[in-house]
Ligand code: HEM
């Protein structure tokens with residue numbers, strides 16, 4: 001009997017590791033604490049009505065932001081554990097298997113559950129406001145996207161305590177990730193979590209593309225759109241074309257694992273290199289999905305904090321679109337060693353190098369925008385400026401990697417690790433943080449504390465160089481990635497030690513950001529103007545936080561930098577007739593609990609498939625189908641805000 005219980009337990013719970021027991025205990029305690037607080041303060045109803053069922057893009061953006069910070073914490077803890085293991089030769093801290101699991105979850109979480117939602121957070125917060133829209137094109141679908149992402153993240157994180165984490169790397173290459181070499185359920189968790197979040201990402205891509213194309217305020221032509229919105233156009237186009245290959249790739253690997261097919265085995269006509277090709281057909285464009293919005297943020301921030309319009313607007317747009325297109329012709333640079341031959345390798349090497357041109361154009365335009373500007377060094381600007389030297393190094397090492405023959409040497413070494421962290425942290429993460437600081441007042445009506453923010457910035461930024469610069473050297477000295485330990489006397493010890501110190505500094509920087517947020521919520525300066533940075537784009541014309549219908553009257557756009565133009569006209573005493581026009585009733589979508597329920601059902605289906613419990617998976621799929629059918633019979637999907645209500649609400653903001 002006891003034996004049976006133990007067998008059952010060891011199948012589902014990860015036994016024998018004190019760190020995981022610690023995690024078990026803290027998950028149970030944290031969940032109990034959340035349930036207690038919600039019950040004690042009677043907040044369940046509030047949580048459900050205001051957040052879990054919301055279709056308001058601003059609230060969805062805030063939930064994405066919270067999830068991003070949580071996942072940055074999870075991925076960051078993984079990073080600290082790995083760097084601690086590598087601090088000295090022969091450290092007994094983590095076992096090889098555990099190290100494998102950690103670099104897999106670290107990479108997966110950082111890319112798919114930190115960088116992606118970070119980008120989605122910013123676009124949800126800013127895009128409809130920047131283009132003068134009341135919502136996204138498909139608000140209900142937007143809620144589905146968020147909850148699909150959220151429950152996929154939960155599914156992946158659950159693998160840590162139930163069943164075991166995936167361990168084949170965030171790229172999950174076949175045949176290593178196939179059934180022969182990887183029995184455990186961890187890999188199933190990876191595949192199902194990514195498939196589920198992929199549905200959400202694909203929908204977000206379509207949703208925002210349509211939003212920007214169809215819902216712009218009158219007068220906002222394409223060439224009058226803010227550059228952040230333009231960067232989202234490029235991003236959504238990449239999402240729409242890049243996610244299908246990933247979905248198919250992971251789906252086929254799932255078939256290989258669950259149904260013993262042979263798409264990616266050597267047997268029966270399968271080909272493992274097909275997995276790698278399809279993975280990077282998504283994977284390389286993916287790095288632009290997460291970095292182009294950061295470019296968009298920098299364009300907004302640099303213009304606002306230099307008090308100048310962006311230099312070379314048209315070339316900024318052209319380079320965004322060029323990067324989006326060329327990013328699809330570079331994927332083979334991830335495996336020049338495949339053996340495709342010099343012709344193929346040369347094509348992909350040259351295509352990769354060409355991306356440096358539009359990227360360089362953007363960097364120079366930011367510099368020219370700053371030139372002779374009246375620069376203010378607030379936190380968003382600090383992160384934007386810090387990005388530039390860093391991206392110059394990251395870009396240069398990227399071009400070095402793109403030289404196919406040289407890559408035979410650099411391939412899978414620490415040089416690569418240093419390069420991609422330099423661009424992913426210095427590009428994407430700096431961009432997400434710059435955007436968070438920039439739009440925080442718009443989201444919450446609170447300005448984040450500058451002083452703690454500066455400490456956080458310096459710890460993070462200096463730590464970042466201390467952590468990753470030594471890794472270029474380590475790579476040259478032959479240290480390869482995914483190595484859980486090394487011998488003394490290789491000449492690697494000192495550099496690894498320095499690198500780990502840098503990682504701890506970054507960890508300190510992250511903790512300071514958390515302290516800053518908590519401090520600012522309690523004591524922070526309120527933003528009563530709605531326009532704390534003297535902004536240039538439309539979102540700053542609204543109160544902070546913006547009312548749920550965004551614009552009481554949709555503005556008419558007469559130029560680029562729409563809000564700046566309006567402010568200048570106001571100063572000169574020019575008024576437009578539509579500003580005095582009578583208010584009209586506004587049509588808004590209803591909140592709905594179905595996106596949440598639907599995603600829970602997907603979570604259950606995913607969990608059941610991880611353990612091949614087909615009956616449960618079947619039941620969950622019936623549930624999914626039923627909720628889709630129910631939606632199509634729902635007619636009461638929106639409501640109207642009356643003119644009285646509107647006048648009341650606008651008066652409360654001191655407008656009208
Ligand atoms: C505090 C900051 C960070 C530190 C100290 C750190 C450290 C590390 C370490 C030690 C590895 C494993 C190297 C190996 O043994 O192969 C790694 C891998 C990786 N990291 Fe980070 N990281 C950080 C932040 C990030 C961020 C922000 C991202 C993405 C946005 C990221 C993406 C990745 C990826 C994709 C891998 C490859 C995983 C694999 O090989 O499967 N990291 N990182």
Ligand SMILES: [Cu+2]
Pocket residue numbers: 283284287330331333334
């Ligand atoms: Cu690439």
